[in-house]
Amino acid sequence: MTTLTFDASSDPILVRRERIQSVAAASLGRRKIYSRIAVGVCWAFLVVAIVPLVAVVLYVVIKGLPAWSTDFFTHPTYPEGIPGGGVWNAIVGTAVIGFLATAVTVPLGLFCGLFLAESDGKVGAAVRFTADVMTGVPSITIGIFGYIAIVKNFGYSGLAGAFSIGIVMLPVIIRAGETAIRGVPGSLNEAAMALGARRATIARRVVVPAAMPGIITGTLLAVARGLGETAPLLLTIFGNEYMQWNPAKPMNALPLVIFTNSNQPYPDLVQVAWGAALLLMVIVLVLSVGSRVLAAVLQKERR
Amino acid sequence: MTTTETPASGRAKRGGRFALPNAAYKGILIAMVAIFVALVAWYVISIAVQSKPAFSALGFSWIFQNVWAPSHGKYGLLPFILGTIETTAIALVLAVPIGLGTAIALAHLVPDRIRPPLSTAVELLAAVPSVVYGLWGLIVLAPVFREHVEPFLTSVFGWTGLFNGPNNGVGLLLAGVILFVMVLPTMVAISRDVLAVVPKEQIEGAMALGATRWQVLRKVVIPAARTGILGAFTLAMGRALGETVAVALVIGNSPFIAHSVKSSAATLASLIVNNFGEASGTELAALFGAGLVLLVIGVAVNAVARVLVRGTERAGGASSVAVA
Amino acid sequence: MIDPTTPLEKGVSLNTAQVLLEPPIGHRVMELDDVTVSFAGRKAVRDVSFDVHEGEITALIGPSGSGKTTLLRALNRMHDTVRTASVTGRIMLGDTDVNAGSTDATLLRSRVGMVFQRPNPFPTMSIYENTVAGLKFNGVRKKALLDEAAESALVGAALWDSVRDRLKAHASTLSGGEQQRLCIARALAVEPEVLLMDEPTSALDPIATKRIEELVGELKHRVTIIIVTHNMQQAMRVSDRCAFLLMGEDKAGELIEFGPTAKLFSEPTDPRTLDYVNGRFG
Numbered sequence: 001m002t003t004l005t006f007d008a009s010s011d012p013i014l015v016r017r018e019r020i021q022s023v024a025a026a027s028l029g030r031r032k033i034y035s036r037i038a039v040g041v042c043w044a045f046l047v048v049a050i051v052p053l054v055a056v057v058l059y060v061v062i063k064g065l066p067a068w069s070t071d072f073f074t075h076p077t078y079p080e081g082i083p084g085g086g087v088w089n090a091i092v093g094t095a096v097i098g099f100l101a102t103a104v105t106v107p108l109g110l111f112c113g114l115f116l117a118e119s120d121g122k123v124g125a126a127v128r129f130t131a132d133v134m135t136g137v138p139s140i141t142i143g144i145f146g147y148i149a150i151v152k153n154f155g156y157s158g159l160a161g162a163f164s165i166g167i168v169m170l171p172v173i174i175r176a177g178e179t180a181i182r183g184v185p186g187s188l189n190e191a192a193m194a195l196g197a198r199r200a201t202i203a204r205r206v207v208v209p210a211a212m213p214g215i216i217t218g219t220l221l222a223v224a225r226g227l228g229e230t231a232p233l234l235l236t237i238f239g240n241e242y243m244q245w246n247p248a249k250p251m252n253a254l255p256l257v258i259f260t261n262s263n264q265p266y267p268d269l270v271q272v273a274w275g276a277a278l279l280l281m282v283i284v285l286v287l288s289v290g291s292r293v294l295a296a297v298l299q300k301e302r303r
Numbered sequence: 304m305t306t307t308e309t310p311a312s313g314r315a316k317r318g319g320r321f322a323l324p325n326a327a328y329k330g331i332l333i334a335m336v337a338i339f340v341a342l343v344a345w346y347v348i349s350i351a352v353q354s355k356p357a358f359s360a361l362g363f364s365w366i367f368q369n370v371w372a373p374s375h376g377k378y379g380l381l382p383f384i385l386g387t388i389e390t391t392a393i394a395l396v397l398a399v400p401i402g403l404g405t406a407i408a409l410a411h412l413v414p415d416r417i418r419p420p421l422s423t424a425v426e427l428l429a430a431v432p433s434v435v436y437g438l439w440g441l442i443v444l445a446p447v448f449r450e451h452v453e454p455f456l457t458s459v460f461g462w463t464g465l466f467n468g469p470n471n472g473v474g475l476l477l478a479g480v481i482l483f484v485m486v487l488p489t490m491v492a493i494s495r496d497v498l499a500v501v502p503k504e505q506i507e508g509a510m511a512l513g514a515t516r517w518q519v520l521r522k523v524v525i526p527a528a529r530t531g532i533l534g535a536f537t538l539a540m541g542r543a544l545g546e547t548v549a550v551a552l553v554i555g556n557s558p559f560i561a562h563s564v565k566s567s568a569a570t571l572a573s574l575i576v577n578n579f580g581e582a583s584g585t586e587l588a589a590l591f592g593a594g595l596v597l598l599v600i601g602v603a604v605n606a607v608a609r610v611l612v613r614g615t616e617r618a619g620g621a622s623s624v625a626v627a
Numbered sequence: 628m629i630d631p632t633t634p635l636e637k638g639v640s641l642n643t644a645q646v647l648l649e650p651p652i653g654h655r656v657m658e659l660d661d662v663t664v665s666f667a668g669r670k671a672v673r674d675v676s677f678d679v680h681e682g683e684i685t686a687l688i689g690p691s692g693s694g695k696t697t698l699l700r701a702l703n704r705m706h707d708t709v710r711t712a713s714v715t716g717r718i719m720l721g722d723t724d725v726n727a728g729s730t731d732a733t734l735l736r737s738r739v740g741m742v743f744q745r746p747n748p749f750p751t752m753s754i755y756e757n758t759v760a761g762l763k764f765n766g767v768r769k770k771a772l773l774d775e776a777a778e779s780a781l782v783g784a785a786l787w788d789s790v791r792d793r794l795k796a797h798a799s800t801l802s803g804g805e806q807q808r809l810c811i812a813r814a815l816a817v818e819p820e821v822l823l824m825d826e827p828t829s830a831l832d833p834i835a836t837k838r839i840e841e842l843v844g845e846l847k848h849r850v851t852i853i854i855v856t857h858n859m860q861q862a863m864r865v866s867d868r869c870a871f872l873l874m875g876e877d878k879a880g881e882l883i884e885f886g887p888t889a890k891l892f893s894e895p896t897d898p899r900t901l902d903y904v905n906g907r908f909g
Binding site for chain 2: 024031032034035036038039041042043044045046048049052053055056057059060063108111112114115116127129130131132133134135136137138139140141142144145147148149167170174198199200203221224225227228229230231234235255258259262263270273274277280281284285287288289292
């Protein structure tokens with residue numbers, strides 16, 4: 001504290017400084033303890049959050065790996081008691097459904113993204129908001145929609161599943177596409193426009209190629225999301241113990257195998273569920289990590 | 304960018320083989336958006352229309368009746384609405400403090416070197432399919448709950464009356480806990496983003512006034528990020544309300560109003576998925592009705608969440624990847 | 628050592644007689660002794676020594692990269708948050724060794740306030756809440772003391788008349804210059820002994836800058852000020868003493884010259900100072 005050459009008690013500012021500094025010093029211990037406790041609680045919560053998440057991943061790896069065998073990847077699901085069953089039919093189902101859903105939603109989503117990237121008006125805002133809300137609606141209701149729209153008319157099929165999964169993926173691709181396209185420098189667009197190019201040409205030759213890293217990232221994330229969805233499939237593809245390549249027929253899929261087998265009282269079927277869970281998790285993580293890596297690589301190349 | 308500009312524009316000038324007139328291009332874009340909008344409209348309307356038989360057969364009040372007994376013509380949805388709210392409430396009671404604390408730690412407490420890998424790990428975990436969480440909950444966590452967690456909680460909190468009845472393992476509590484684990488990565492990822500973008504000047508401004516570390520967080524960082532945090536919670540709530548398979552695996556699926564958090568119960572989503580295969584007629588329409596209720600709740604919650612999160616995106620925050 | 632250009636009359640009204648006899652060699656509020664700041668082992672500013680006198684305005688000037696801001700931030704231990712940062716040498720605030728292990732950084736910062744380059748009022752708080760934020764951080768809860776300090780600080784920052792009727796309004800409703808004065812009020816409310824100002828006008832227009840400069844001149848009777856500026860005219864206008872820093876050959880800033888502002892600008896002892904004040908580099 002400063003010693004002063006004149007009478008401190010008469011200066012209101014010095015009096016107040018004295019009061020404030022004494023309060024600050026007196027409360028310091030309490031404030032610091034309080035701070036340490038609160039910060040400690042945040043650290044504790046971080047640990048509490050990490051434990052179950054790590055446990056899930058570890059369990060899936062530990063319990064799933066033993067299920068992985070040649071049979072697991074090459075044989076279709078067998079009923080309980082018959083050894084050598086696998087998930088080949090589910091892998092095929094997931095791949096076919098994922099491929100169909102992606103093939104339709106990527107172009108559709110991309111066109112919608114192009115539209116939104118140029119629309120700052122009310123229509124654009126409404127469509128954008130709709131897409132945002134659609135990314136979060138309960139997926140079971142999308143399964144119901146798939147049932148009503150496709151299954152009721154054409155029966156259970158891989159196509160009905162692809163339709164539902166496509167509805168799940170579409171809004172994600174639209175928004176990711178819009179974001180990527182908006183990131184393209186306006187100068188590129190204008191330069192092409194000044195040369196008299198048509199807008200379709202600009203989109204195809206300039207904008208979409210420039211936005212490609214973001215589009216690919218968004219698509220991979222949407223696929224990761226779509227492949228993991230279970231509820232819509234439960235109401236649309238029915239499940240199929242046998243090998244089925246034809247998407248017009250009922251199919252099986254990895255999430256379905258996990259869901260139905262985990263409820264079974266037979267350890268060998270539960271084992272298959274763990275194996276399928278590990279496979280699905282690996283696929284989803286590879287897609288997520290891959291999208292990041294790819295985006296980083298493409299971004300770097302561009303510079 | 305200058306390197307790509309010249310060749311790209313050169314090509315643009317020559318035009319592509321498929322160069323469309325501008326009006327036609329615009330028309331295609333509008334048509335595609337119209338397809339999307341039509342799909343969404345079809346989705347909402349078809350569920351509403353298909354549930355109409357239940358409304359005409361049972362009146363509007365059936366939604367809030369408390370008995371589900373298809374063999375007796377009773378299709379009350381109240382037990383499932385309550386089950387949905389209760390599981391979500393348990394999930395949020397755990398997820399709000401733990402998620403917020405984790406996000407604060409990730410954004411402002413962990414050393415710079417381990418922050419990026421931890422944050423990436425959290426974002427990746429958000430992509431783990433919910434059915435995997437359900438499988439883990441049913442096979443691994445349910446026995447632990449039956450043997451250890453539920454007996455312990457009963458002995459400590461039994462007096463509240465919330466823990467009456469046998470220790471089942473599966474039930475409301477386990478469903479809530481699984482939902483908590485499931486929504487945690489999403490919530491942490493978004494909250495972390497909005498907490499991390501609070502300007503350094505604000506933080507230093509508080510520090511320079513003599514604030515402790517926690518005072519800086521509590522009075523400056525959290526208030527600045529509160530809208531985004533609220534949005535993250537609301538999004539998490541939307542996911543918890545609508546989650547189907549993870550809940551269906553661990554809730555025990557009983558169509559009665561639960562009298563204890565250990566009771567088996569069911570949610571709107573688990574009701575649909577468990578009864579869909581055998582349902583027909585009014586029961587099927589009632590299941591569509593349950594879907595309609597879920598859809599309305601889901602849209603409302605997500606609309607609110609989007610408004611909240613988007614506000615922070617404009618302010619320069621929230622990674623859209625984590626939100627998606 | 629007597630600096631005739633310093634307007635001391637106003638500042639020392641409490642003890643006129645003594646000051647007129649022996650003007651500016653007041654009390655040393657802060658003493659810097661061989662202060663070196665390094666980041667990850669690399670020196671950013673090195674071996675700086677000078678004294679800061681009570682009731683004066685000390686300016687840190689020099690071209691960018693000379694370590695002015697780095698040095699300033701060492702004075703209230705803002706480098707604590709940077710793990711690789713280390714401060715050696717001695718900084719004394721009165722009897723307190725700033726860098727001693729026993730000195731609490733939080734408590735130190737309530738004695739050494741800081742105003743930043745860009746106005747940084749807390750956007751979620753009202754004008755009043757911003758003003759008393761520091762007091763609340765420091766454990767002050769008495770409403771009477773909060774109100775008294777807030778009014779005094781806002782008066783001191785020449786903001787009271789324009790905000791007295793809208794204390795509950797958000798800080799973001801103020802103009803840039805007003806926001807910076809709110810930040811000054813926020814720092815003043817804690818009644819610090821020293822106020823550090825890091826280029827406080829760099830984000831402001833000329834009119835707002837002029838008002839802040841006038842304000843700084845008035846404030847020195849209340850609090851000792853150390854101001855970083857890259858603007859030599861500003862240093863000349865507001866400061867009593869100047870420290871001129873320059874980046875040395877090892878890329879670390881060093882103190883070239885320290886002395887009364889008038890002398891430093893009119894007859895510097897070091898040729899490099901002469902070059903700088905004449906605008907030959909920087």
